[in-house]
Amino acid sequence: MPNPRRCLLFVPGARPDRFEKALATNADQVCIDLEDAVPLADKVTARRATLDFIAAAGICRSELGLRINRATTDLGRADLVAIASGGFRPAFVMLPKVESAEEILGVLDVLNHAEIPLIAQLESPHAVFEARLIARATRRVQALMFGGFDYAVAARIKPAYDGWLWARGMIAAAAAEAEIGVIDVPSLEIKDLAEVALDTQRVMDLGFTNKSAIHPAQVDAIQRAFLPTSHELAYAEKVVAAMKAADGAAIAVDGKLVDRPIELAALRVIELAKLGLRDKDSKLARVA
Numbered sequence: 001m002p003n004p005r006r007c008l009l010f011v012p013g014a015r016p017d018r019f020e021k022a023l024a025t026n027a028d029q030v031c032i033d034l035e036d037a038v039p040l041a042d043k044v045t046a047r048r049a050t051l052d053f054i055a056a057a058g059i060c061r062s063e064l065g066l067r068i069n070r071a072t073t074d075l076g077r078a079d080l081v082a083i084a085s086g087g088f089r090p091a092f093v094m095l096p097k098v099e100s101a102e103e104i105l106g107v108l109d110v111l112n113h114a115e116i117p118l119i120a121q122l123e124s125p126h127a128v129f130e131a132r133l134i135a136r137a138t139r140r141v142q143a144l145m146f147g148g149f150d151y152a153v154a155a156r157i158k159p160a161y162d163g164w165l166w167a168r169g170m171i172a173a174a175a176a177e178a179e180i181g182v183i184d185v186p187s188l189e190i191k192d193l194a195e196v197a198l199d200t201q202r203v204m205d206l207g208f209t210n211k212s213a214i215h216p217a218q219v220d221a222i223q224r225a226f227l228p229t230s231h232e233l234a235y236a237e238k239v240v241a242a243m244k245a246a247d248g249a250a251i252a253v254d255g256k257l258v259d260r261p262i263e264l265a266a267l268r269v270i271e272l273a274k275l276g277l278r279d280k281d282s283k284l285a286r287v288a
Helices: 014-024 040-057 072-085 100-109 125-129 129-135 147-153 159-178 193-204 218-223 231-245 260-287
Strands: 005-010 029-033 063-067 094-095 117-124 140-144 181-184 208-211 250-254 257-260
Touching: 005 014, 005 218, 014 029, 014 040, 029 040, 040 063, 072 208, 094 100, 100 117, 100 129, 100 193, 117 129, 125 129, 125 147, 125 159, 129 140, 129 159, 140 159, 147 159, 147 260, 159 181, 159 193, 193 208, 193 218, 208 218, 231 257, 231 260
Parallel strands: 005 029, 005 208, 029 063, 063 094, 094 117, 117 140, 140 181, 181 208
Antiparallel strands: 250 257
């Protein structure tokens, strides 16, 4: 079962003063952004500051990685070369605007033997149609991410739940088939955190395992939304115990038929519940 990752927090690469603050949120993943968040004139400076920070960060509670410029551009290739020659290993590299599996393989050519997990961001109708191949391009693809706002422009739709439904479903299905994670587009809401949590729960129902954030205030709302309720956890534990007692045979639990797929879902609920305990420990550590 893949390691659950619930929230990926973006932080602008042009704002190194915010890097430590992003890590202090205890988001499961922190992604320093060298692409959209950085003006063209600041690209080189932001790259240097980002790589220096990641190299010095050491072991973090959050997985610390970066989003490069598009890999097929000169800036993107320069980002990859700098990573490959840096002598350190970010937790992941996010690749924006991926259109094909071949793009992923081109990235591997530059990164050489660096075993760095990759997140492929899909931001166009063509990319969505290619999602299955992109997800399986290499075992290093850790997750797919839905780039909803660029997709909305390309697909001529409104950037909202109904307009995004088909693309989200396609990307989530491709990720599930490849047994990798799938990350949702960030919410633009930074004050109404109940709305952020509701949005997270709705995409969970579509199969998303992670939701990105653009503001530290969103992180707790997102990560809590992925946690099971006490009732859900109790039922999951009952399912797992019953299936073990039945030696894997289908059995009724609380009047409902349970078989192997239900057991697998229950195991995921239990794994997610463990993250809630880790969140609690992290908060206590911050207070201490």
